[in-house]
Amino acid sequence: MAVLLFACLLPLLAVAAWRDIATRTIPDTVSILAALIGLAARLALGPQAALLSVLTAAVLFALLLFLFARGALGGGDVKLMSALALGMAPAMVWDFLVVTALAGGVLALVYLALSWLLPAHLARPATAGGILPRLCHVEAWRIRRRGPLPYGLAIALGGAAVLLHRI
DSSP, X not given: OHHHHHHHHHHHHHHHHHHHHHHSOOOHHHHHHHHHHHHHHHHHTOHHHHHHHHHHHHHHHHHHHHHHHTTSSOHHHHHHHHHXXXXXXXXXXXXXXXXXXXXXXXXXXXXXXXXXHSOGXXXXXXXXXXXXXXXXXXXXXXXXXXXXXXXXXXXXXXXXXXXXXXX
């Protein structure tokens, strides 16, 4: 069951990370699908497992909503983390949060280093070229201006790591 859950969630995590990097948004459809897949996996283990996961995800959602209200997290981040928690045993959620926080810390350090190292000419958004060069220029522009981190990448890495460890 863990392999199937990982196989179903990994593409969704990749989409969430990519979209958050590219647009700083995580599509609601990704969070909804992740929640449905996770809930189905927990229901397969029995109604008590599903109920515990729903309660854990609800508590997590409330705590993350507080961080959202303070501007520390985006709404998509809150929804994705809560959705992923639905597919985890309550004991795994703490591991997920810790690994996600560590990945977020590394991401913040990378962005901080890049803000010092990027040449100024890369800070202007590119208008020509393929999607990847344009994305690199836009990201450089965001970094130089201390824009928000694509925390969906850290969430995706944290979720994938915890789910992979479960296999």
